[in-house]
Amino acid sequence: MYKRLCAARLRRLASQFPAVLILGPRQVGKTTLARLTFPKAHYFDLEEPRNREIFSADPRHALDAYSGRMLLLDEAQSVPELFSALRGAIDEGKSRAGRYILLGSSQPALVRRISESLAGRVGMLEVDPLLAAEVVTGAPRRDWKATWLRGGFPAALRRDFRDWWEAYLRLYIERDLPMLGVEVRPLLLRRLLTMLAHAQGGLLNASQLGGSLGVAHTTVQRYLDILEQTFLIRRLPPFFVNVGKRLTKAPKVYIRDTGLLHHLLNIGSASQLDAHPSRGPSWETFVVEELIRREKLVRPFTQFYFWRTQSGAELDLLLDRGDTRVALEIKAGSGRSVYLARSVAAAAQDARAGSAWIIDQAREETLFPSGVRARNFGDDLRWIAP
Secondary structure, three states: OOOOOOHHHHHHHHOOOEEEEEEEEOOOOOOHHHHOOOOOOOOEEEEOHHHHHHHHHHHHHHHHHOOOEEEEEEHHHOOOHHHHHHHHHHHHOOOOOOOEEEEEEEEEEEHHHHHHHOOOEEEEOOOOOOOOOHHHOOOOOOOOHHHHHHOHHHHHHHHHHHHHHHHHHHHHHHHHHHHOOOOOOHHHHHHHHHHHHOOOOOEEEEHHHHHOOOHHHHHHHHHHHHHHOOOOOOEEOOOOOOOOOOEEEOOOEEEEOOHHHEEEEEEEEHHHHHHHHOOHHHHHHHHHHHHHHHHHHHHHHHEEEEEEEOOOOOEEEEEEEEOEEEEEEOOOOOOOOOHHHHHHHHHHHOOOEEEEEEOOOOOOOEOOOOOOEEEHHHHOOOOOOO
């Protein structure tokens, strides 16, 4: 078992809301997190036929049968009738804070039903793959370099990650998406994922992708929506401020988990990764996802962007905390060049960031005359930019 850092936020939400929704991709550890955090709660898997029948036939009666006890309702999107019954139970005052914990792997279906039935009554927590700091707490014990290679899904860390990801993709395309009512062409979706992997962290050009796949750009956009809403990709938007510069307007696209990325790129070992031309984009993905996940633990409302002008000035990640911004540039080797630091400082000033950092794999922290600091990713696996 891994010690999840988001458990504290889950407990905090459960102390504030009658219901809490835990979102995340399948097999990321949502059920384990909920059951370990609330060991006395009654657990129901709503994809299990008997449980689904009970909660579909008369959901309000099923809820009232456990009045006064916490319920963990897994794969809640499987029973649409549940949400109106939950609203009734909550509004009649029969529930205290933390009465219902809902788990689901379908963001669009769950969020739509909650916005229709449970608005203002439910707190939301998105559970991401394991952080490097969490991986070292479980078994088998792995360091951050193994997490970079294998990704952060618990099962992928315990066995051959390539075999696991191949089985995951087949299940996702052939079972999960049809269960959600999503119609896709399996071969086309797989080809799109592979193309995204080879262009990892690049600017989105749906027309170019559509031309390569032989489909309209609207089809590509629909498939990207599906992949994003089921937590497989991230579209990182560009940041805009009125600085009189020509700025990039297209989002960057990442396959979020580096284990999946490496499987699609046919990378199966650390030595293959070190020699692969996509090592740089892979490292950028790993660090971007780590920093976003850490930030969300302490500042859940931070907005995430990148910054790039058409002349080439760039910041890989910009944290917009509302009252301040933090600029981050990520390098796979050593980023201790004075020239790089000067470029990062200029971009951070244009983006009106209060501080700027370079994250790399060099040894000690460095402060440049421009005010930019560089630090080693592995020095502190819980580090959050100040």
